[in-house]
Amino acid sequence: MGSSIAIINRSLHDQVASRIRDLIIEGSLEPGSRIDELQMLEELGVSRTPFREALRTLAAEGLVIVRPSKGSIVRKLTQEDVFSMLEVLGSLEKLAGELACERASDKEVEAMVQLHESMMECYRTQDRMPYYKMNQEFHSRLAELSKNETLQEMQSNIQARLKRIRYIGSQTPESWAGAVADHEEMILALKGRDATRLGKAMVAHLKKTWDRVKDGI
Amino acid sequence: MGSSIAIINRSLHDQVASRIRDLIIEGSLEPGSRIDELQMLEELGVSRTPFREALRTLAAEGLVIVRPSKGSIVRKLTQEDVFSMLEVLGSLEKLAGELACERASDKEVEAMVQLHESMMECYRTQDRMPYYKMNQEFHSRLAELSKNETLQEMQSNIQARLKRIRYIGSQTPESWAGAVADHEEMILALKGRDATRLGKAMVAHLKKTWDRVKDGI
């Protein structure tokens, strides 16, 4: 109900922005490559006005770079970029974890535990895609439990920029096992409302993410 | 030289965005009030295309809210908004401080000390405006010393959203004195390369900022 109306009501600009975001994340639009307006417009079936507005918001989100008079390109992340993002994300999720321990309701904590169980099930059956999706959900939800909107916004922004890389990242069986162990620790800390412990777990988790990812950039 | 060319080369869209940003910060555009396109276009002397693009980037930056088919408004910050921003800013500047202690060169630290001295001079002569400007500079520079671009970006984004409020904030003589004492502590920690101490100083400083500001929102 509400949601479908909301989708219909969204301005063309927003729809276009989402479409391009998806194309970037799934890799159809290669990092560093120029975005051909003409071709894009054809595919999306819109005119230049909403399209260019969409590019502006994507630029502000850090996914795209518009070079005046020279066309837009998909932002290509260097190793330094990714490192700096993970460093900040670590700090943000640390805060998220600490605040969640203080501010989340028992019900909310229980829901996190549930989600974790589902992830474990996927791990057992080696179901990559649903695990990946739930993992995103897990981190977003933790940010929500901080009850800090700015934190959520910043986290999801960095999350979006890293999405492609993260997916590539958690590939090897060992690294997956490591990630699972990290999540186990997080859940224990959250259940015990141990802010310090959860904070540390988040930082450690993101440090490992860097180790997994750094050679693939 | 380079800078002036860069300014000339900036697209109209960017110039318009900056102009509006300034209007918001200096308070000519009241939070919560509708932005009248027609009137705005007249004042700025541009057409709707670059203007609306500018609105999109400002929206992505969180300064403006565009309500589909109902016009844009200057984002109005609630107490919760400001609290959440300062909470995140605290975490970011804590990280910035810690990293700065590790990564800044002696020369850069020396430059910070210089800046601090200038601020002290302004405090002695009770020169509000230059102190305010240098204070912004101080915090931005600390973020730079972290050598983390994402951190700088996020910090400056929150900084921009809070600018108006912060200015209102540091008004009373006592609060100013308190802020000055905080900065004294920061400089000592930085000179001593004491990451933990500087981190704590940053968090404490932003907690106090909240106390100063909260009743004025």
Add this chain to the structure above:
DNA sequence: ATTTTGGATATTGTATTCAAAAGCCAAACT
């Protein structure tokens, strides 16, 4: 008197047009 409805007006959203800048290639020159 209050609510509802119809339509005129104002405002916003999108497409199209026009202008300017960058890219490209071939011819002329060193």
Add this chain to the structure above:
DNA sequence: AGTTTGGCTTTTGAATACAATATCCAAAAT
């Protein structure tokens, strides 16, 4: 041969024109 110049083509930037939506007010109905 390699480099520079001039103009043609493509692409981008900005303004205008057109369409859709919301807002407002008055008249009619309950």
